[in-house]
Amino acid sequence: MTTSDQRRPRVVMLVGNFIDGDSRVQKEARSAAEAGWDTYLVGRSRSGKREESELGEVTVLRPAESMAATKYRTYHPRRTGVGGLIAYSTIELGKVKHQRQRIRQSNLAVERELLARKAADGMNPASKLVDEAVLAARALGVKAAGYWIAARKQALDHNYAAVQDSPSTSSEQRKVRRGGEGAVWDAQPRLVDFEDSFGRAADELEPDLIHANDAEMLGVAVRAAARAKAKGRTVKVIYDAHEFFAGDTRDNPTWAPAMAAQEAKYLPLADAVMSPIEGYAASMVEFHGIEKFPGRKPPVLVKNMPALADLASAGDDVPGVRGALGLAADVPLLVHPGSVTNVRGLQTVVEALPELPGVHAALLVGRRDGYVAELVAMAAELGVSDRFHLLDYVPSEELTAYLSSATIGLDTLLHTPMHELTITTKYWSYISARLPMVVSDVKATSELTRELGNGEIYVAGDAASFVAAASKVLADPSAYTGVYTDETLHRYSWEGQAETMLELYREVTGQDPSAL
Structure with a gap:
């Protein structure tokens, strides 16, 4: 102590x-x-x-x-264009003005009813004419105010929509x-x-x-x-x-x-x-x-690699992706966990499935709308819906064990500046799960795959090239998984990365908790 x-x-x-x-x-x-x-x-x-x-x-x-x-920025949209000169400054102010206008309109009906009752009770005809004229003038004023309020609210709505479509103006971007x-x-x-x-x-x-x-x-x-x-x-x-x-x-x-x-x-x-x-x-x-x-x-x-301790602690309690789909051990299964967007290149996988008979593909996704739904529709059009699967995310500490029952891990990035530099977290999970890989030819990922010899590379976005690479790995998966030695697994695990992080802590602070 x-x-x-x-x-x-x-x-x-x-x-x-x-x-x-x-x-x-x-x-x-x-x-x-x-x-x-x-x-x-x-x-x-x-x-x-x-x-x-x-x-x-x-x-x-x-x-x-x-x-x-953040809330102020959200509810105080920028005033843009000519309409910006008349737009309400805030959403709340627009709502309040609109509510008051509705009350004024309702009150006109009430005032007409009151005037009718006064007339029925024997109101002086001259007074009635005066009150009717005043009420008519008030009604015109309320109507005019309604047009003005509607115009200001419409301008506000336009500004708000513009913020959603383009969060910043060109002037703001330059600043x-x-x-x-x-x-x-x-x-x-x-x-x-x-x-x-x-x-x-x-x-x-x-x-x-x-x-x-x-x-x-x-x-x-x-x-x-x-x-x-x-x-x-x-x-x-x-x-x-x-x-x-x-x-x-x-x-x-x-x-x-x-x-x-x-x-x-x-x-x-x-x-x-x-x-x-x-x-x-x-x-x-x-x-x-x-x-x-x-x-x-x-x-x-300090790379974001899976922890071997998580894989060991998961043991046999994790049913795995194959068990979740109810697929036999000899059914070829391609797997991809993580974000699904159009620049992730997963359309290539769907396009390739008709040329890979008997091969199943599973995506672990956080949501099933948007681009994911587009992929599902594409699979249906191509007649491969029965072999294209969606599964929910699993806890990160269970992911490696969950993936290990698949046949091949996929890393399908398309060419973007960031993707050329990136080794994705899923890549390290595939190594820990001892999966062979099929990866696109983005720079960092393809270079490491060639160095390790743990998979095949295809031309990003090219379904025919993907089919050729996947077929080669499926023909002999063990030719690629033999590179996963204990030393390799440690080098590409969080345990090895944590040592680097902690050494940096000691260097920067000059403090070592183990010495206390």
């Missing part, structure tokens, strides 16, 4: 998601705690209220979140690319909200080390370290870069430049950089000139 003067070094891991589905940060936190670090994993709260729980020896903290900046903090916060208000909640948590916990996952946490971590320094405490910062934003292709046009701007500003104040992808690490060095920072070494690779 340590004294108060010898408290265990504390690491606070920040991640801008809800933690539950993030296998990487969960493994990082468990490994740090097992190595003796007093570990806090800080993520988002679904309830918006402060929540605390345990993940093994890790304290999971989800601080209270108002998300005030974000220049890196101005105000422009970045306007375009991505969640950064302000994260500072409000995660920054307070970092101050409260008084860590020795902040492990910032993703760019939205980098500024939060650096500012917390600066506040601690002003109070006489030393807090080190490690930035865990999960993405390379120069190659980002997501729909929100300001997200990537905003995150790149965050990196450019705050990276010089981070004490070390980690990355799960070799291509990202190399590209960051070139893009940000990391090697020019005083005393900074290149990003350290």
Whole structure:
């Protein structure tokens, strides 16, 4: 037991998601705690209220979140075009004005009824004429107000729809690319909200080390370290870069430049950089000139690989993908877990199934609408619905064991800048599950597959090429799985990666919990 003067070094891991589905940060936190670090994993709260729980020896903290900046941006759409000059400034104001107009219209009917009753009770004819004229004028005013309110609300609705279709204006995009903090916060208000909640948590916990996952946490971590320094405490910062934003292709046009701007500003104040992808690490060095920072070494690779301990603990309790489908052991089964979008190349698999008689394909998916539904419809058109299957996600700690009963693991990425640099998490799961692979010819994945000899490569998006590669592996799977030695499995497991992460912790902080 340590004294108060010898408290265990504390690491606070920040991640801008809800933690539950993030296998990487969960493994990082468990490994740090097992190595003796007093570990806090800080993520988002679904309830918006402060929540605390345990993940093994890790304290999971989800601080209270108002998300005030994000809500303001959502309900105060930009005023665009001529209509923007008359549009209501907020959705709430538009609703209030519309409600009041409905009441005014209802009141006109009430006032007509009151006037009719007065007339029936013997109202003076002259007074009746005056009251009728006043009521008619009021009705015209209410009608005119209705047109005006409708026009302003229509302009507001137009602005709101424009925000959904294009979250940022071209002017805003230019400002974000220049890196101005105000422009970045306007375009991505969640950064302000994260500072409000995660920054307070970092101050409260008084860590020795902040492990910032993703760019939205980098500024939060650096500012917390600066506040601690002003109070006489030393807090080190490690930035865990999960993405390379120069190659980002997501729909929100300001997200990537905003995150790149965050990196450019705050990276010089981070004490070390980690990355799960070799291509990202190399590209960051070139893009940000990391090697020019005083005393900074290149990003350290800590890949998001499966934990062998999870595979061992799963044992025989996991029925596996084959059992879930009720397929016999000799039925060829192709498997793909993870995100399904048009750039993942899974259309190629469906197109290839008619040329692979008797072969089944299973996708593990989080939802079944959108592009997934399009693939299902395509399978029906091609007459292979009985061999094209959808299954739900399984817990990350069970995934490797779940996949191991398949015949081949698929990695079907199409050519995009990010995909050329990426080795997907599923690739490491296939290795741990000892599955041979069929992969597309994107750069990083195909190079590693050639190096290991654990699968065949096809031309991305080419069904005929896919059929040839899959047929070759199906003819002799053992020719590819023989490369999976115990040494290979350890090298491509989380246990091997955790050692690298913990060594970086020791280097950066100069502290070793095992010495206490």
